[in-house]
Amino acid sequence: MSEEKKSLNFIEQIIEEDLKTDYKASDLKFRFPPEPNGFLHIGHASSICLNFGLGLKYNAPVNLRFDDTNPLKEETVYVESIKSDVQWLGFEWAQECYASDYFQQLYDWAVELIKAGDAYVDSQSSEEMASQKGTPTQPGTASPYRKRSVEENLALFEAMKNGETGEKAHVLRAKIDMASPNMIMRDPVMYRCLHKAHHRTGNDWMIYPMYDWAHGESDFIESVSHSFCTLEFLPHRELYNWFVKRVSKTGDLVPKQREFARRNLSHTVVSKRKLAQLVEQSIVNSWDDPRMPTISGLRRRGYTPESIRTFAESIGIGKRENMIDVAHLEFCVRDDLNKKATRVMGVMDPLKVVITNYPEGKEEWLSAENNPEDESAGEHEVPFSREMYIEQEDFREEANRKFFRLKLGKEVRLKNAYIIKAEDVVKDENGTILEVHCTYDSESKSGSGTEASQRKVKGTLHWVSIPHAIEAEVRLYDRLFTVEDPTADKEKDFLDFVNPESLEVGKAYVEPYLKSAKAEDKFQFQRIGYFCVDRDSTLDHLVFNRTVTLRDNWKNK
């Protein structure tokens, strides 16, 4: 038994290193900390997979923690959608936590900081504070309130908490270093007054902690060992450590913040503002429009949780700027769906074929393999009759040898059925082909084992029997943007790069087997692509979303 030694990414290396020095395996604990202020997208999916993936790998608990410190933006609907997205991806959190659960503890600690001279109430406007902040190259200057007495700070802070002061009158600041080269350390705000109801604590609090004050402390309270976040928080690490040091005792296991580069996907946008714009301007229909990079959009498009997880895993994790080609994501779904999706036939652009030597009124039910990649998937029956549809592009009156499809005088196999030969065409007065008349070889039935059935013919076409066909709506989705990075051009708006053909609604004739297909059922329309039943679908009106086309190596035409 040889086990392939897989190289570790830098995050895993950090953990392995910590395991060798000051952490036991049982100390490991992670968390996914979304702010419930919007819907999750593919970028969050990477982060979810990273944290929960580490949990699985190291058999460590992973908390789902809502970073709900800003009642102005956060809502319960987002909490619910985030939970369902994480579950859909297939992960289980150890505990469902909320930063708001720690408001009292945070407040008590803040009082301690004030007593220790590590925090003070500032009573200036935010403009004044900003002007004293200095610049990256110039040190800041101290607030006139920096030397307030502990007693006064305590009294003021309590007044703030009780909502006895104006919202903009005071803030609580950490007293650190106004000359620090790291501007984050120049007396950051810990609390602001917000006389606004919170989605969980209601009107209990009139002050709310800032991210920096809440995050590391929440990690510490939950005894999270490693707190992974994106690179933009790197300068915050110093502050994270400063705060944690003040609330922990020596000997306590304190959490470590480590940063990784956010992973960007080509041909899409991911910022909440831009996504909202797409919805508001009706460029897409909703937040879960199948073109959206939201988890709910990907789900509706037909992406499987497994494909998203393997995607996240396969792209790795690093610290440099990146732009991952969406083709890689598409590869991941194809790879997964190839193993799972039931093969069916559907014709998008119909051309009528009449099999002149097939008895009128006769029908046969032929058996079709559900999935050649998986024998246990079984088979289903497809009706065959005298008249059927094939794809327009699968017939030409004449064509060269590279055209492995139907042409006059030549044979082709109808998938799972018979070999047919094109004999004649019927055209209208404009020369448009209306029908192709063929003959079939009655001995060539697929699976019959006859010599004729085993004959090698150039090509195999998908088809559907006209009297049995069901008309369905197909929504053919493509990339939402025509360029890799729609935000790269500073002269132009990202909306200028919207792909006008990102959605094409069409009609398809599908085999009757699909009649009872339910929302989210996934199929491969043979030779065309993977499709997923949309939630708009009904018994009378089937709707299929094209998840992704099949790979196509035939780049002629």
Add this chain to the structure above:
RNA sequence: UGGCCUAUGGUGUAACUGGCAACACAUCUGGUUUUGGUCCAGAAGAGUCUAGGUUCGAAACCUAGUAGGCCAACCA
């Protein structure tokens, strides 16, 4: 006029921590195939941002430069 992070084929990650650059996607060939899918075999493509230095030996370490990113919200 600062601090910090980063730099490896087209893309994304590797290189057992100093021993002549690997994997996946994408691209191209050929084979198999009742899906021009899958699968199989193969090809091409970087000498690791630049210049110095340390070393028998550098993608890795050091110095300087260049390029990109982040940092001055009562956002997270």
